[in-house]
Amino acid sequence: MQTNALKPRLSFWQLWNMSFGFFGIQFGFALQNANTSRIFTTLGANPDNLSLFWLAAPVTGLLVQPVIGYLSDNTWHPRWGRRRPFFFAGALMAALALFLMPDSTALWMAVAVLWMMDAAINVSMEPFRAFVGDKLDESQRTAGFAMQTFFIGVGAVIASMLPTIFADYLGVSNVPVGGGIPDTVRYSFYIGGLVFLLAVSWTVLTADELPPEDLEGFKAQRKHARRFGVALSEIFGGFLRMPRTMVQLAxxxxxxxxxxxxxxxxxxxxxxxxxxxxxxxQSAQFQDAANWVGIMFAVYNGVSALAAFVLPALARATSRKMVHALCLAVGGASLISLYFITHKQTLVLPMIGVGLAWASILSMPYAILAGSLPARRMGYYMGLFNFFVVIPQICSGTLLGFANKYLFDGHTIRLLVLGGVSMLLAAVLTLFVTDKSDR
Known part of the structure; x- marks a missing residue:
């Protein structure tokens, strides 16, 4: 267990180095988010089944994150520390998956690689959340999560725009040939794999970690924790011991x-x-639309990168939960507005609101949660918290296709309206969260 006395205040560049890996993680994640449906549809997927194929992402998160969080809590190496071995191992696997994804020649291959990719990204990403709780005093945690959000935004902006950059400025073909993936997407994924590995390696090599205060006690506890029965009980038994704030945030x-x-x-x-x-x-218009969605996603991620440094100041002036509720409300209204827009340039405007919501989603819940967690189990609870990210995705994966086919007559734009309403409800629920920093 570490105490605040062991957590010196970090400089700007120390925060930069410990968060830089998120640039690579989000680079890969953004390529996945902006292009997976495009790849699946290009390879012949029916839009009614897209949400089912996407289940790979939340299911792997459900399985991987709490296990990785538990293992990283009970890991210590004099040179590599506690979280960094998981950063690097995940980066190697994610880079390989990013190289493989655009070379899929059949739908089943793309779905299989998505499972591999998302599992690997989760192995790298989950310990980064706990890394902030490990290294930073309460007074710097919001800033630490904001720095992560900045790199998430910057990485996602560049990654989301890559297919358009290749098509419009480098003359690369954006049209599927023989039912395959366009070269613009293929080259973007190759670059993404390299960036993912290099950025995470930067954090692994430049950031250090605080050792356990009682190293011998930690070693004895680790031996006990690694027994299979104990580990299983700890991983799944944590649901019954979640702090009140964590339940509310769920x-x-x-x-x-x-x-x-x-x-x-x-x-x-x-x-x-x-x-x-x-x-x-297979039409050029569809592929052009997919490229424009990349621009839209770049806008919301760019806004989130800038907002990451504004939201902490607003939170200090008001409260973290008030800022989060407001951002979610703006994001929900923005998603709903997409239904009424028929000109592509105008589609960029709602992405500003989505970007504000995304910036808050990536920082405020984790900053609120970190203050309610025991330090020695930070990684485990951050991993467990991910259940409440992946469970709604699993619900969406099983139900959205049904809703699209039977309720919305195949008009997928209406599912974005449904998403906006859901985000507005999340904004209301945020007002009832207990944040210890407000007391």
Whole structure:
């Protein structure tokens, strides 16, 4: 266990180095979010089944994150520390998956690689959340999560724009040939794999970690914790011992991530139909729509990168939960507005609101949660908290396709409206969260 006395205040560049790995993680994550539905549809997926194919992402998170959190809590190496071995191992696997994804020649191959990719990203990403709780005093945690959000935004902006950059400025073909993936997407994923590995390696090599205060006691506890029965009990028994704040945030996260999952899965198909007038994935218009969705996603991620440094100041002036509720409300209204827009340039405007919501989603819940968690189990509870990110995605994956087919008559843009309503509900629930810093 570490105490605040062992946590010196870090400089700007120390915060930079410990967070830089998120640039690579989000680079890969953004390529996945902006292009997976495009890849699946290009390889022949029916839009009604897209949410089912996307289940790979939340299911792997459900299985991987609490286990990795538990293992990293009970890991210590004199040179590599506690969280960094997991950063690096996940980066190696994620880079390989990013190289493989655009070379899929059949739908089943792309789905299989998505499972591999998302598992690997989760192995790298989960310990980064606990890393902030490990290294930073309460007074710097909001800033630490904001720095992560900045790199998430910057990485996602560049990654989301890559297919358009290749098509419009480098003359790379954006048209599927023989039912395969366009070269713009293939080259973007190759670059993403390299960036993921290099950025995470930077954090692994430049950031250090605080050793356990009682190293001998930690070693004895670790031996006990690694017994299979104990580990299983600890991993799943934590549900019964969640802090009150974590339970409250679970409901907020549930409705928040239903909205995000709907946006990531259906924006490409919705924009292609609503604005470009096509549902044919082999057409140039559909691929152009997919590139424009990349620009839209770049905008919301760019806004989140800038907002990351403004939101902590607003939180100090008001409260973290008030800021989070406001951002979610703006994001929900923005998603709903996409239904009424038929000109592609105008689609960029709602992404500003989505970007404000995304910046808050990536920082405020974790900053609120960290203050309610025991230090020695930070990684485990951060991993367990991810259940309330992936469970709504699993619900969405099983139900959104049904809703699209039987309730919305195949008009996927209406699923974005449903997502917006869900995010508005999350905003209301945020007002009932207990934040210890408010006391």
């Amino acid at each position: 409901f907020v996260q549930f409705f928040t991530w239903i909205a995000l999952f709907a946006m990531w899965i259906y924006t490409t198909n919705g924009v292609a139909e609503n604005v470009y007038g096509t549902a044919n994935a």
